[in-house]
Amino acid sequence: MAEQTFKIAVIPGDGIGKEVIKEGLRVLDHLAEESEGKFAFEYDHFPWGCEYYLEHGKMMDEDGVEKMRNYDAIYFGAVGFPGVPDHVSLWGLRLAICQGLDQWANIRPVEFLPGVPHRINHPDPESLNWILVRENSEGEYSGIGGRNFQGRGPGGEVAVQSALFTEKGTERIIRFAFDLARTRKRKKVTSVTKSNAQQYGMVLWDEVFARVAKDYPDVETDQWLVDAMAAHFVLHPEDLEVVVASNLFADILSDLGSALAGSLGIAASANLSPDKSAPSMFESVHGSAPDIAGKGIANPIGTIGSAALMLDHLGLKEEAERVNQAIADTTGQGILTRDIGGTADTVEITDAIIKNLSKVN
Ligand code: NAI
Ligand code: MG
DSSP: OOSEEEEEEEEEESSSSHHHHHHHHHHHHHHHTTTTEEEEEEEEOOOOOOHHHHSSSSSTTTTHHHHHHSSSSEEEEEEOOOOOOOHHIIIIHHHEEEHHHHHEEEEEEEEETTTSOOOOOOOOGGGGGEEEEOOOSEEEEEEEEEOGGGOOTOOOOEEEEEEEEEEEHHHHHHHHHHHHHHHSOOEEEEEEEEEETTHHHHHHHHHHHHHTTTOTSSSSEEEEEEEHHHHHHHGGGGOOOOEOOOOOHHHHHHHHHHHHHHHHHHHHHHHOTTTOOOOEEESSSSOTTTTTTTOEEEOOOHHHHHHHHHHHHTHHHHHHHHHHHHHHHHHTTTBBGGGGGGBHHHHHHHHHHHHHHHOOO
16 A cells, blocks of 8 residues: 555546547556555546547536546546537536636646757747746636527627636736746746737736735736737747736647747646645646547657646655656657657657656656
């Protein structure tokens, strides 16, 4: 019996989600084995996703969210596959869990790994290290709105999609970003909105940001409009450290960030329930990539990096660092999947990461 056993709910989902989760579990198993009884993982696998939907007419069990409460963490692959509309798969599983368990903070580190061809004009890309903090419970993904007048015939339909910004929701994510910045080297938070055009919710956000900033005089602050920030990511990457934005904006900026760092395949993320009242969920940023699914070539780094975020959240901080170091060592040795310019397949790169893990022990 291990001193500590962590119960993990595993939801591989669809497409490459299944392939990369398998590799992430191999890394976790290796760590548990090496810990010689210090800790162990107990997994329960849930077959939820688009195949499940086609068979059962739902993306997950009706009491699925409640079932998740029995676990220390959730390890998630990706959902979405041709044949099931994306809004059905996303709302039926990933958003249902994030919102159901109030995982209101989504963090997405963007790391520039050695040996990975990046797309940025900076003399020392490895010195760049950003974390995007995404509001994960409301904003543009509140699901408020509707469609009407379908009966009017072609061209007559209307749709309304509203964004919800509560002062409470806005304040907690902004405070979270400031607290996170305090743990980092530069101690800087950049807030991103579009308050010139969206004069209600985003102006409230800006006001809350200014108010909260007063409580953190030791943290440097900056504010940008999202369109300008997209350019700033490319032109002045050294200016960024912690970037906080709404659900939609941070989603878009994190894809941009990971592409600049080399590939969507290397980006990790954590959907946190920060007060630990419910389990948090760890998943790569990318989707199910139907274009490469089943070929064994998906990059597992985003999912393995998400396992590192999970280890950190579970209190296994040293192990989390070791996993990140092993990933960097592996890419530094030129062992790369195709999306980042190499020839290794999903299993080969994971083998190398596991080998490097033993080395840094
Ligand atoms: P995607 O992230 O699945 O793929 C975008 C592009 O990046 C594709 O060319 C893909 O081959 C490549 N790519 C992504 N991950 C990779 C990896 N690990 N290794 C190598 N290449 C990788 O986004 P897309 O195509 O827009 O969406 C596909 C499906 O995934 C849709 O059904 C969408 O709704 C869903 N999706 C699910 C997400 C989630 O579960 N969190 C997030 C984003 C999309
Ligand atoms: Mg996204």
